[in-house]
Amino acid sequence: xxxxxxKKTPLYGNHLKYGGRIIDFAxxxxxxxFRSIIExxxxxxxxxxxxxxxxxxxxxxxxxxxxxxxxxALTNDMSTMAVxxxxxxxxxxQRGGVVDDLLVYRLGENRYFVVINAGNIEKDYSWVKELAxxxxxxxxxxxxxxxxxxxxxxxxxxxxxxxxxxxxLSAIRYYWCLQxxxxxxxxxxxxxxxxxxxxxxxxxxxxxxxxxxWDTLLEEGDEQGLWPxxxxxxxxxxxxxxxxxYGQEMDxxxxxxxxGLGKYVKFDKGDFVGREPLLEEKRTGLRKKxxxxxxxxxxxxxxxxxxxxDGGKVGYVTTGSYSPTLDRNLALAFVPPGLAEVGTEVQVExxxxxxxxRVVRTPFYRRREK
Amino acid sequence: xxxxKEFRYAKTHEWAKVEGxxxxxxxxxxxxxxxxxxxxxxxxxxxxxxxxxxxFGVVESVKAVSDCYAPVSGEVVEINDTLADKPETLNxxxxxxxxxxxxxxxxxxxxxxxxxxxxxxxxxxxxxx
Numbered sequence: 001x002x003x004x005x006x007k008k009t010p011l012y013g014n015h016l017k018y019g020g021r022i023i024d025f026a027x028x029x030x031x032x033x034f035r036s037i038i039e040x041x042x043x044x045x046x047x048x049x050x051x052x053x054x055x056x057x058x059x060x061x062x063x064x065x066x067x068x069x070x071x072x073a074l075t076n077d078m079s080t081m082a083v084x085x086x087x088x089x090x091x092x093x094q095r096g097g098v099v100d101d102l103l104v105y106r107l108g109e110n111r112y113f114v115v116i117n118a119g120n121i122e123k124d125y126s127w128v129k130e131l132a133x134x135x136x137x138x139x140x141x142x143x144x145x146x147x148x149x150x151x152x153x154x155x156x157x158x159x160x161x162x163x164x165x166x167x168x169l170s171a172i173r174y175y176w177c178l179q180x181x182x183x184x185x186x187x188x189x190x191x192x193x194x195x196x197x198x199x200x201x202x203x204x205x206x207x208x209x210x211x212x213x214w215d216t217l218l219e220e221g222d223e224q225g226l227w228p229x230x231x232x233x234x235x236x237x238x239x240x241x242x243x244x245x246y247g248q249e250m251d252x253x254x255x256x257x258x259x260g261l262g263k264y265v266k267f268d269k270g271d272f273v274g275r276e277p278l279l280e281e282k283r284t285g286l287r288k289k290x291x292x293x294x295x296x297x298x299x300x301x302x303x304x305x306x307x308x309x310d311g312g313k314v315g316y317v318t319t320g321s322y323s324p325t326l327d328r329n330l331a332l333a334f335v336p337p338g339l340a341e342v343g344t345e346v347q348v349e350x351x352x353x354x355x356x357x358r359v360v361r362t363p364f365y366r367r368r369e370k
Numbered sequence: 371x372x373x374x375k376e377f378r379y380a381k382t383h384e385w386a387k388v389e390g391x392x393x394x395x396x397x398x399x400x401x402x403x404x405x406x407x408x409x410x411x412x413x414x415x416x417x418x419x420x421x422x423x424x425x426f427g428v429v430e431s432v433k434a435v436s437d438c439y440a441p442v443s444g445e446v447v448e449i450n451d452t453l454a455d456k457p458e459t460l461n462x463x464x465x466x467x468x469x470x471x472x473x474x475x476x477x478x479x480x481x482x483x484x485x486x487x488x489x490x491x492x493x494x495x496x497x498x499x
Binding site: 036298299 | 433
């Protein structure tokens with residue numbers, strides 16, 4: 001496999017050293033697995049896993065109108081965030097389609113840090129820059145190349161990271177962050193966030209420091225079962241936790257309401273891009289709705305497979321997989337709202353045959369709170 | 371893992387083990403490693419006629435769906451039912467317990483189109499680069 005032409009994160013050398021199987025991941029050379037997707041998946045649920053997510057993009061938005069810009073660009077309400085708080089939001093276009101879904105970190109009075117999907121960096125940056133034209137007091141910079149990001153996920157994450165810092169990590173609550181945390185001598189921003197359904201942290205540092213930090217974390221975390229993990233299990237973990245993936249559960253032709261993200265759309269916060277079409281859709285009803293499916297018959301639903309009712313195509317699968325934790329074949333699919341009720345029987349077309357499936361409750365997996 | 375010397379191998383990474391006029395068929399260690407964790411196997415019905423090079427079954431890993439091609443033509447006379455509940459057998463023992471089907475060969479001369487172990491190992495090396 002030629003990886004010469006692919007973009008590489010600062011941790012590429014580490015992945016080779018740890019035996020990662022490198023694949024083309026939306027133009028990035030990243031490890032899909034180190035040992036096995038299923039073993040790594042279980043390890044994250046049971047102990048801890050370390051992921052390289054440095055391909056993610058980051059925008060720095062600051063200035064007296066930074067908040068105004070975010071309020072206009074995003075569907076969620078950012079006005080009630082405290083400094084060091086983190087908030088998830090879809091970002092829509094004028095039609096209400098999703099441009100991206102992202103995390104906003106409030107780092108100061110007029111300073112925000114926005115984490116965006118790797119495949120959308122250029123698109124998002126030019127979109128936000130365009131919107132910023134209306135807000136001369138907001139400055140937008142694409143700082144993606146200046147930031148590395150590691151995700152430490154799993155129940156042992158706090159204990160592992162705690163060995164490397166004097167900062168009291170228990171003080172960082174879910175969806176909050178701390179800046180200027182010294183982790184093994186490296187200055188980091190640490191947030192209690194993640195994409196696996198487990199407790200964990202996302203750690204941001206300079207690209208130069210990332211390789212050393214990766215090694216230190218794995219050495220220190222070894223006793224508590226910390227493994228390097230690939231993007232294969234990242235996908236199965238987020239899927240079980242029913243966290244949406246841009247490009248699968250949502251895209252430019254899907255609204256956040258359809259993708260089940262209605263609680264992140266705040267119609268009462270004032271004007272924002274996409275507000276009118278989304279309100280209209282709320283009034284007139286959804287065109288399609290994301291539903292969780294469990295395969296009843298033998299087969300694994302995959303992205304793009306048709307969903308059938310009474311022999312006719314009524315929808316399509318956005319993500320489907322074997323679920324290692326639940327040991328069942330599950331899927332997320334867009335169906336007409338009338339077929340999204342739990343218990344509804346449908347079929348998924350697999351290699352020309354309709355295979356029985358049933359709408360089930362989501363999230364598929366929820367961790368037990370401590 | 372060693373590749374058995376008595377097997378014949380297809381370019382598409384299936385093996386055939388000749389047992390009289392029968393051929394026991396599976397996928398190779400290279401194939402299972404390449405696929406990763408196998409979570410689903412779909413086999414043909416007993417009695418189905420297959421042609422050399424024709425897809426006879428499907429193997430799915432966590433990330434990929436992959437066809438398996440018949441290394442020889444003939445009738446499927448036996449299938450490995452245990453793979454339905456234990457697809458991981460294909461990862462654990464691809465050349466043994468992980469066999470997939472037994473085909474009664476209609477043209478044993480087709481075996482000459484397959485590779486011996488040395489040629490197959492060379493083929494894997496070339497594919498890996």
